[in-house]
Amino acid sequence: LMLRFMYSGQVPPDLSRVHEELFEAANQYQITPLKEVCLASLARGVTNDNVVRILVLAHIHGVQPALDACIQHIRLRPDVMDAPEWQKDVDTNPELLKMVLRAVMDKDNAAESRPS
Numbered sequence: 001l002m003l004r005f006m007y008s009g010q011v012p013p014d015l016s017r018v019h020e021e022l023f024e025a026a027n028q029y030q031i032t033p034l035k036e037v038c039l040a041s042l043a044r045g046v047t048n049d050n051v052v053r054i055l056v057l058a059h060i061h062g063v064q065p066a067l068d069a070c071i072q073h074i075r076l077r078p079d080v081m082d083a084p085e086w087q088k089d090v091d092t093n094p095e096l097l098k099m100v101l102r103a104v105m106d107k108d109n110a111a112e113s114r115p116s
Contacts, residue, residue, distance in 0.1 A: 002026060005034050023057070036063050043069035048077060052085040059096045071103040078104075 002025050005011050011022075011034070023038035042054045043066035051073050058066035074080055081090075090097055 002029070002031070002034065005037075006031065009033075011037055027061075035061055039063040039066040042066060046070055046073045048073075048080050048083070051077075051080050052083065052089050055100070056089050056093070056096065059093075059099070067099075071100065074100060075104055 001011060001022055005026075019038045019041040023035055023042070026032075026034035026038060039054070039058055039061065040063065042050070043058070043063075046054055046069050051070050054066055055070040055074075057063075058070060080086060090100065
């Protein structure tokens with residue numbers, strides 16, 4: 001798949017089975033557009049089990065659509081912040097934690113400022 005992308009710039013429409021492995025290969029060989037495609041595919045499948053991993057990858061690589069999907073998931077399921085992965089990977093990264101908290105607070109403030 002990586003070679004297909006390098007020669008044609010195209011990937012299969014459904015990367016759900018290979019996106020993580022393909023992302024790691026694209027990252028190793030510094031193929032930024034492929035990394036972004038893989039993270040976007042990951043973002044479409046955010047769950048409680050993978051939200052922290054995707055959030056951290058998206059933050060490190062600056063892929064906004066994946067960050068947005070993770071923030072939206074966290075807003076809907078704040079219990080993910082109690083997971084051991086959260087404490088290990090997010091609580092220890094002040095910049096990422098600040099970004100997530102701001103995004104969640106912005107949503108809460110926007111809801112409070114709306115007329116009833």
